[in-house]
Amino acid sequence: MKIGLYFGSFNPIHHGHLLIAMYILQNTSLQQVWFVVSPQNPLKPAASLLNEYHRLYLVQLAIEGEKELKALDIEFKLPKPSYTVDTLAYLQEKYPTHEFSVIMGSDSFQNLPKWKNADWLLRNYSLYVYKRPEHEHLPNYPGAKDIHILSAPLLPISSTHIRQRIKEGISIRYLVPEAVRLEIERNGYYS
Numbered sequence: 001m002k003i004g005l006y007f008g009s010f011n012p013i014h015h016g017h018l019l020i021a022m023y024i025l026q027n028t029s030l031q032q033v034w035f036v037v038s039p040q041n042p043l044k045p046a047a048s049l050l051n052e053y054h055r056l057y058l059v060q061l062a063i064e065g066e067k068e069l070k071a072l073d074i075e076f077k078l079p080k081p082s083y084t085v086d087t088l089a090y091l092q093e094k095y096p097t098h099e100f101s102v103i104m105g106s107d108s109f110q111n112l113p114k115w116k117n118a119d120w121l122l123r124n125y126s127l128y129v130y131k132r133p134e135h136e137h138l139p140n141y142p143g144a145k146d147i148h149i150l151s152a153p154l155l156p157i158s159s160t161h162i163r164q165r166i167k168e169g170i171s172i173r174y175l176v177p178e179a180v181r182l183e184i185e186r187n188g189y190y191s
């Protein structure tokens, strides 16, 4: 099966992420999208991170009932911080018959030279890249296997924006699925 891996902190997951996943399923040959929740991005501070199991549960709530979407906790058991190439090697060994590709926003795509073994990743995996505002420039990476640029609809929201709103006591209704909002509010996350 052809699987798109959507790596992220998902701190928390929001409609921007979900819209991309749906766009991928409807407009590419990928058959499933797996959200890989990263406990710790190597390039981001850990300070504002909600516990990884809570973030995973929020993803599960967000995708409940969607057969083509899955939430993965595999990086929880791998060494931290989470290097994408290590996770890819692990997944390929665990699911030898699946063909994996990597989905990312242009912010992550611009940052690729800072990633561990980025050349290996680019040479061996197809990437599905969509443009995010203020990250319009797409660098050219010679030797890359296959880079699909998507014109996906983008919502001008981010997890940072959502955390900020919660801190300021502003509603996050409609920015995240309702089940996610209720779970965040019930537990007082990010406040």
Ligand SMILES: Nc1ncnc2c1ncn2[C@@H]1O[C@H](COP(=O)(O)OP(=O)(O)OP(=O)(O)O)[C@@H](O)[C@H]1O
Residues within 6 Å of the ligand: 007, 008, 009, 010, 011, 015, 016, 017, 020, 103, 104, 105, 106, 107, 108, 132, 154, 155, 156, 157, 158, 159, 160, 161
């Ligand atoms: N509104 C959005 N539309 C499309 N993609 C998004 C959106 N927000 C984040 N992404 C992408 O989702 C992936 C995971 O992102 P991440 O979990 O860091 O979300 P984020 O909203 O960018 O988080 P933060 O604001 O905490 O940095 C990244 O590839 C990022 O480019």
Ligand SMILES: O=C(O)c1ccc[n+]([C@@H]2O[C@H](COP(=O)([O-])O)[C@@H](O)[C@H]2O)c1
Residues within 6 Å of the ligand: 007, 008, 009, 010, 036, 037, 038, 040, 041, 042, 043, 044, 082, 083, 084, 085, 108, 114, 115, 116
């Ligand atoms: O492998 C790396 O060197 C690397 C460097 C930066 C980010 N990543 C991964 O990219 C994903 C997106 O990160 P984030 O925090 O922007 O959602 C997340 O899974 C990170 O672990 C991976």
